[in-house]
Structure formats: C-alpha cells, structure tokens
Amino acid sequence: MIQPTFPVLAPQRRELIRSLVRDEGIVRVEDLRQNLKVSVATIRRDLEILEENGKLQRVHGGAVTMENRLEEAVFDDKTNQASKEKSRIAEEACKLISTGDSVYLDGGSTTLGLARLLKDRTDLTLVTNSLRAATELADSGPKILLIGGELRRISQTMVGPLTSGVLGQVHVDKAFMGTMGFCLKSGLTTTDPNEAFVKNLVAAQAGQVILLADSGKAEKVSFARVSDWDAIDVLVTDAKLPKPFTKSLRKRGLKVLLA
Amino acid sequence: MIQPTFPVLAPQRRELIRSLVRDEGIVRVEDLRQNLKVSVATIRRDLEILEENGKLQRVHGGAVTMENRLEEAVFDDKTNQASKEKSRIAEEACKLISTGDSVYLDGGSTTLGLARLLKDRTDLTLVTNSLRAATELADSGPKILLIGGELRRISQTMVGPLTSGVLGQVHVDKAFMGTMGFCLKSGLTTTDPNEAFVKNLVAAQAGQVILLADSGKAEKVSFARVSDWDAIDVLVTDAKLPKPFTKSLRKRGLKVLLA
DNA sequence: TCGTTTTTGATCGTTTTTGAGAGAAATGCA
DNA sequence: TGCATTTCTCTCAAAAACGATCAAAAACGA
Incomplete structure (x- = not known):
C-alpha cells in the first residue's frame, strides 16, 4: 500500500481509498484505519460518500469494486x-x-x-x-x-x-x-x-x-x-x-x- | 518546496500557490501558511481569488487542481x-x-x-x-x-x-x-x-x-x-x-x- | 508630508470534519 | 438454535477550518 505523507486532506484520502479498491478489488475498514491513521468512523463516512458517488460498493467489513459487488463471502480470512x-x-x-x-x-x-x-x-x-x-x-x-x-x-x-x-x-x-x-x-x-x-x-x-x-x-x-x-x-x-x-x-x- | 525570499508580493505569492497546486496536485492551508509566512486569512483570500479565476478548486483544508489527478505527474509535465x-x-x-x-x-x-x-x-x-x-x-x-x-x-x-x-x-x-x-x-x-x-x-x-x-x-x-x-x-x-x-x-x- | 487605498492579521461566531461511545445488526461457531 | 464477537449505525461533543468583520500596517499618489 502507498503510504501517504500525513496529514492527508479528505478528498485525497478518498481518492486513495478509491484507487486502492480499484487495484485490490477489495478493502477492509480495519486495514484502511491503520494505513490512513484515522478513526473507523471517518473511514466509514468516506466509504459512504464513495458509495453514493458510485465509486465502490460497501460490504460488511469493508468495500469492493462495483464489478465485484455480487461476491459475498469475500473476507474468508483475517487477511485479504x-x-x-x-x-x-x-x-x-x-x-x-x-x-x-x-x-x-x-x-x-x-x-x-x-x-x-x-x-x-x-x-x-x-x-x-x-x-x-x-x-x-x-x-x-x-x-x-x-x-x-x-x-x-x-x-x-x-x-x-x-x-x-x-x-x-x-x-x-x-x-x-x-x-x-x-x-x-x-x-x-x-x-x-x-x-x-x-x-x-x-x-x-x-x-x-x-x-x-x-x-x-x-x-x-x-x-x-x-x-x-x-x-x-x-x-x-x-x-x-x-x-x-x-x-x-x-x-x-x-x-x-x-x- | 521552494523557499522564496521574503517579503513576497501578493501576485507573486499567488503564482507560487498556483504552481504548487499544479505540481503537487494538492496543498494544505497550514502548509502554505508556514512556507509563505503569512496568516491563514491571507492564504484563504489567495485561494478564493485563484478559485474565482478557475486556477484551482478549494476543498476543506486546502485546495486541489482542477484536473484532480492526484497520481501521474509524467505526462502532466508535457502539458504544462x-x-x-x-x-x-x-x-x-x-x-x-x-x-x-x-x-x-x-x-x-x-x-x-x-x-x-x-x-x-x-x-x-x-x-x-x-x-x-x-x-x-x-x-x-x-x-x-x-x-x-x-x-x-x-x-x-x-x-x-x-x-x-x-x-x-x-x-x-x-x-x-x-x-x-x-x-x-x-x-x-x-x-x-x-x-x-x-x-x-x-x-x-x-x-x-x-x-x-x-x-x-x-x-x-x-x-x-x-x-x-x-x-x-x-x-x-x-x-x-x-x-x-x-x-x-x-x-x-x-x-x-x-x- | 498627509490622506487615501490596498493589503494584511486578529478575533469571533458558525460550519464542517472528526473521534468516541452505546445500542442494534450481522457474522462465526458450537 | 444460542452465544460470543465483530461490525454497523446513530448520536453527541471536541477539534479543525471557515467566513465575516474590523483595525492595524503598508503602499500609493498628490
């Protein structure tokens, strides 16, 4: 994962999340929290905004790309x-x-x-x-x-x-x-x-x-x-x-x- | 960041902000304040003016480029x-x-x-x-x-x-x-x-x-x-x-x- | 030099963003 | 199914950033 220099502005952070979802296909709230050094509440809010804009699809535990959205049991393990x-x-x-x-x-x-x-x-x-x-x-x-x-x-x-x-x-x-x-x-x-x-x-x-x-x-x-x-x-x-x-x-x- | 010799004239300072946004893709008000040695009020005024002229896009905490490509700087150089x-x-x-x-x-x-x-x-x-x-x-x-x-x-x-x-x-x-x-x-x-x-x-x-x-x-x-x-x-x-x-x-x- | 205009900095009330906590919902496992 | 755990949503308060206003400072022209 790309480690940005902190602090990061909100739009920048969202862009980061977006590109991460695109590249990985799936992201976890907990991983994002650790890497972006913000609270889970903020991560959730970001995901909510990105979902509203159609950039990704939220799932329990994180988010996936739009094309992967019908996949269900995505977090089979603690790791990705x-x-x-x-x-x-x-x-x-x-x-x-x-x-x-x-x-x-x-x-x-x-x-x-x-x-x-x-x-x-x-x-x-x-x-x-x-x-x-x-x-x-x-x-x-x-x-x-x-x-x-x-x-x-x-x-x-x-x-x-x-x-x-x-x-x-x-x-x-x-x-x-x-x-x-x-x-x-x-x-x-x-x-x-x-x-x-x-x-x-x-x-x-x-x-x-x-x-x-x-x-x-x-x-x-x-x-x-x-x-x-x-x-x-x-x-x-x-x-x-x-x-x-x-x-x-x-x-x-x-x-x-x-x- | 380029450290200009102080004091800096207003138009010069704005041009500096503009090129900074272009190069970095994103700038923070607080960073600009420290580097340009002026108050946040002045920074905000500058950003307001630059936004009116369509040079950048203000966001909470700073500003981003109009063509908000936070990645990729290679080809942009040519366009600049x-x-x-x-x-x-x-x-x-x-x-x-x-x-x-x-x-x-x-x-x-x-x-x-x-x-x-x-x-x-x-x-x-x-x-x-x-x-x-x-x-x-x-x-x-x-x-x-x-x-x-x-x-x-x-x-x-x-x-x-x-x-x-x-x-x-x-x-x-x-x-x-x-x-x-x-x-x-x-x-x-x-x-x-x-x-x-x-x-x-x-x-x-x-x-x-x-x-x-x-x-x-x-x-x-x-x-x-x-x-x-x-x-x-x-x-x-x-x-x-x-x-x-x-x-x-x-x-x-x-x-x-x-x- | 004086008066005027422009620019700047500080203050204050307001808005936005963020983080933390409580209860609800979802998930995993026996 | 029932229970433990995780994750979610919602609410609220603290923190950060914002806009507006006004006075001080600087620049300007006569």
Missing part, C-alpha cells in the same frame, strides 16, 4: 485472502503463456493481475477489451491490440456491437477469461449481457480458453449466461475448490490447475 | 509546458461543442486538455483513439467509444488497420484534431504515417473538422502528411500566430479563432 489467491492464480496462469503467443485478456481483477505480470513480455501480442489492462501495460510490455467499442464504465471494458468487428479480424492462441460465477449446472455467468456477449465471441474463436476464477466464485450464479463448460479448456483456481467440483470438471475433459 | 496557451485553446474549443454532439478527439496534449473539460458533459458522445483521453474520462462524462487497434506507445493512441473498421461505423459531428506541425504550403503533418492515416480517415467523414494547435507549431513540417487545409473547417490557436498566416487561412475559407 481473496486477493492473495487471485495473484497466485495469475502467476499460475502466466506459466501457461508460451513465447510469441497472442493472448486475449478480458476484464476483471484476476486478469488484471495477470496483465501486471506481463510488463517484460515484449514477445507477446496482447488482445484485450480491458481499458485498465491496456493502461497498465501502456508504457512497456507486449504489443497491445485494444478492442474498440463502447466503454462500460462499471467494469472499464469495451463492449457493444463495435467490438465484434475487430474481434473478427484477429486470432488469439490463448484467451484468459474472468467470470462472476461458475457453477456445474449453469456454467459461466456474469452480471452484464453485453459483457457476456464479448466473452462468448472471444471464447468461440480462441485456440485455447483459460478461465481464471478463485474458489469463492464456485457455485455462484449471476445474471447473464456466458457459456457452458464445453467452451473452456483450462480452469485455474485455488486449492479451496471442493474436491468433487474438481473431479466433475476433470471428468468433462477440463484441465484444472490449483494455484 | 506551453500549458497556458494550450489550456486557453482547449477552453475556446470547448465552446464550439453543442449539446448532444458526437465528438471525435484524437491524441496529443491539447486535445487531452479538452477532454478534461468534458467531465460533466454527459450529453455528449465521445469517439476517440486516445487511451489517455479515455482514461481521463473513464469514471464520468460523455459516453465513450474507443477506437480499437494497435496501441502506439509513444503517443498512447490506437492506430493501424483495425481502426478503420470501427471508424466506418460511426458518425461524428465535430472532430478535434491535434497536429505536430502546420504550414501554409504543406498543410498538416505529423511524425507517424499510421497516425496520419487515422487522422485523415476521421477528417474525411466528420461533419466539421477543428484543428487545435498552438502558434509554436506554425510553419513546422513533420514527416507524415495528414491533409491539406481544405479538409479543415476551423483552426483554434493563440494570438501569437503571425497576422499574415491568419489572413491567408481566412482567405482560404477557414474560420480562425485566437484564444
């Missing part, structure tokens, strides 16, 4: 477990990328974590609809092809009819996808149909589709259906995924990696 | 160089935008300045190939259509063959273009042919093409030819542009605005 798992998943996924690959990355905090690992991979071609992934790699790293389209503010990704045109003109060897929920019965789901449409389009034409999702998303079902398990080749998740779940997926022919 | 002229040009250009317009913005620091003025313009549709402009308006403002394509790192814009697909599917009322150089004989030129290609494509199909360029770019010729003056409807520049230049352009039917 979810984010640790996410970065381990990203590292595991990174190993799957070969030299010279063309890679697709979609939106979400886990895939953003993967993007951060690619800053030195000038050998790759990265196709993405994530504004944040592109910004993260704006100064160095793979050659970047950003899918055009309408910016969906809540997820900071490009969606809509204009995206399909570009997607039809490129080929990706490996597509790394995030999801809001995955479930044996319903397959992959996410909050927004437009988002789902783009994911589906990519999945349909990628050489290999790799799903990145921490175990907290298992058996969660969201609004918009993305695809069935048939479309997925590899799942990278963490060791907390229930054994039966893993078995069932492997029986279906998926490669399941536990980071 | 000829910033007075550029921001005046941007303000002048902003007046040309009508309610509900669909607007194209291309890359460059002047057009980025214009982007910053659009944070509350939810009535607009903004089409752009500038990653920075999109990032600047990522959280609020116009509906954003980002042109897909390959990211050209040096300019942080999308270029290449993939751009044309998207551009063909949208119409913009007003296109605001930057340039590396403009010259009566050679017209508009820029450093990169790919960049030039996109600019040309946009200019060809926009309802009105508005060129934003400070006078320092006059009679400069760069490598890649963008277009002739025929393609341009309006030039927004500063008062330092030589009179003959202005006359000559007006004779050709261009509207020339001196900010």
Whole structure:
C-alpha cells in the first residue's frame, strides 16, 4: 500500500481509498484505519460518500469494486485472502503463456493481475477489451491490440456491437477469461449481457480458453449466461475448490490447475 | 518546496500557490501558511481569488487542481509546458461543442486538455483513439467509444488497420484534431504515417473538422502528411500566430479563432 | 508630508470534519 | 438454535477550518 505523507486532506484520502479498491478489488475498514491513521468512523463516512458517488460498493467489513459487488463471502480470512489467491492464480496462469503467443485478456481483477505480470513480455501480442489492462501495460510490455467499442464504465471494458468487428479480424492462441460465477449446472455467468456477449465471441474463436476464477466464485450464479463448460479448456483456481467440483470438471475433459 | 525570499508580493505569492497546486496536485492551508509566512486569512483570500479565476478548486483544508489527478505527474509535465496557451485553446474549443454532439478527439496534449473539460458533459458522445483521453474520462462524462487497434506507445493512441473498421461505423459531428506541425504550403503533418492515416480517415467523414494547435507549431513540417487545409473547417490557436498566416487561412475559407 | 487605498492579521461566531461511545445488526461457531 | 464477537449505525461533543468583520500596517499618489 502507498503510504501517504500525513496529514492527508479528505478528498485525497478518498481518492486513495478509491484507487486502492480499484487495484485490490477489495478493502477492509480495519486495514484502511491503520494505513490512513484515522478513526473507523471517518473511514466509514468516506466509504459512504464513495458509495453514493458510485465509486465502490460497501460490504460488511469493508468495500469492493462495483464489478465485484455480487461476491459475498469475500473476507474468508483475517487477511485479504481473496486477493492473495487471485495473484497466485495469475502467476499460475502466466506459466501457461508460451513465447510469441497472442493472448486475449478480458476484464476483471484476476486478469488484471495477470496483465501486471506481463510488463517484460515484449514477445507477446496482447488482445484485450480491458481499458485498465491496456493502461497498465501502456508504457512497456507486449504489443497491445485494444478492442474498440463502447466503454462500460462499471467494469472499464469495451463492449457493444463495435467490438465484434475487430474481434473478427484477429486470432488469439490463448484467451484468459474472468467470470462472476461458475457453477456445474449453469456454467459461466456474469452480471452484464453485453459483457457476456464479448466473452462468448472471444471464447468461440480462441485456440485455447483459460478461465481464471478463485474458489469463492464456485457455485455462484449471476445474471447473464456466458457459456457452458464445453467452451473452456483450462480452469485455474485455488486449492479451496471442493474436491468433487474438481473431479466433475476433470471428468468433462477440463484441465484444472490449483494455484 | 521552494523557499522564496521574503517579503513576497501578493501576485507573486499567488503564482507560487498556483504552481504548487499544479505540481503537487494538492496543498494544505497550514502548509502554505508556514512556507509563505503569512496568516491563514491571507492564504484563504489567495485561494478564493485563484478559485474565482478557475486556477484551482478549494476543498476543506486546502485546495486541489482542477484536473484532480492526484497520481501521474509524467505526462502532466508535457502539458504544462506551453500549458497556458494550450489550456486557453482547449477552453475556446470547448465552446464550439453543442449539446448532444458526437465528438471525435484524437491524441496529443491539447486535445487531452479538452477532454478534461468534458467531465460533466454527459450529453455528449465521445469517439476517440486516445487511451489517455479515455482514461481521463473513464469514471464520468460523455459516453465513450474507443477506437480499437494497435496501441502506439509513444503517443498512447490506437492506430493501424483495425481502426478503420470501427471508424466506418460511426458518425461524428465535430472532430478535434491535434497536429505536430502546420504550414501554409504543406498543410498538416505529423511524425507517424499510421497516425496520419487515422487522422485523415476521421477528417474525411466528420461533419466539421477543428484543428487545435498552438502558434509554436506554425510553419513546422513533420514527416507524415495528414491533409491539406481544405479538409479543415476551423483552426483554434493563440494570438501569437503571425497576422499574415491568419489572413491567408481566412482567405482560404477557414474560420480562425485566437484564444 | 498627509490622506487615501490596498493589503494584511486578529478575533469571533458558525460550519464542517472528526473521534468516541452505546445500542442494534450481522457474522462465526458450537 | 444460542452465544460470543465483530461490525454497523446513530448520536453527541471536541477539534479543525471557515467566513465575516474590523483595525492595524503598508503602499500609493498628490
């Protein structure tokens, strides 16, 4: 965490909280209190204001990004477990990328974590609809092809009819996808149909589709259906995924990696 | 902080505050009091005046920049160089935008300045190939259509063959273009042919093409030819542009605005 | 030099922000 | 389910910052 020089003005503090939520996906009131050296009451008030402005979503114990808002059991441990798992998943996924690959990355905090690992991979071609992934790699790293389209503010990704045109003109060897929920019965789901449409389009034409999702998303079902398990080749998740779940997926022919 | 020699004249002190806000992004009343050796009352009066002139935004405890980017100082330096002229040009250009317009913005620091003025313009549709402009308006403002394509790192814009697909599917009322150089004989030129290609494509199909360029770019010729003056409807520049230049352009039917 | 205008600093009542505490609600665990 | 613990909301008071006002100081012009 960035340690600001104290004291900090209120707007500055809120901006700090906001960027922290954006980067980590989730923040805890107690952590913020320690790092910002103010009382929990102030933290709560800040979170309230930021929530009113649509910058984040408060949850019991802290706050999450708007796109992560349907996740529930987020504070599984005293530490920020979810984010640790996410970065381990990203590292595991990174190993799957070969030299010279063309890679697709979609939106979400886990895939953003993967993007951060690619800053030195000038050998790759990265196709993405994530504004944040592109910004993260704006100064160095793979050659970047950003899918055009309408910016969906809540997820900071490009969606809509204009995206399909570009997607039809490129080929990706490996597509790394995030999801809001995955479930044996319903397959992959996410909050927004437009988002789902783009994911589906990519999945349909990628050489290999790799799903990145921490175990907290298992058996969660969201609004918009993305695809069935048939479309997925590899799942990278963490060791907390229930054994039966893993078995069932492997029986279906998926490669399941536990980071 | 720069320690000035005392006493300091009022306008000088205000200019100091202004540059401090620009550099730091945020200042505190108490810090200013200590460093400038004047009472808080004076500081407050200064801040009040600076706010009236639109130089900064007061907050409880101090003040912040108008373009409240608390992070990122790299690119800002570039914008601050000829910033007075550029921001005046941007303000002048902003007046040309009508309610509900669909607007194209291309890359460059002047057009980025214009982007910053659009944070509350939810009535607009903004089409752009500038990653920075999109990032600047990522959280609020116009509906954003980002042109897909390959990211050209040096300019942080999308270029290449993939751009044309998207551009063909949208119409913009007003296109605001930057340039590396403009010259009566050679017209508009820029450093990169790919960049030039996109600019040309946009200019060809926009309802009105508005060129934003400070006078320092006059009679400069760069490598890649963008277009002739025929393609341009309006030039927004500063008062330092030589009179003959202005006359000559007006004779050709261009509207020339001196900010 | 004197009178006028501008700038500055101090004071005071008001508003905003912050922190602490009590009771209510949510969570975890047996 | 019941109980312990954490977290939340609400209220209130202290602290910090604010605006307004007025008098002193400085700058200015005649």
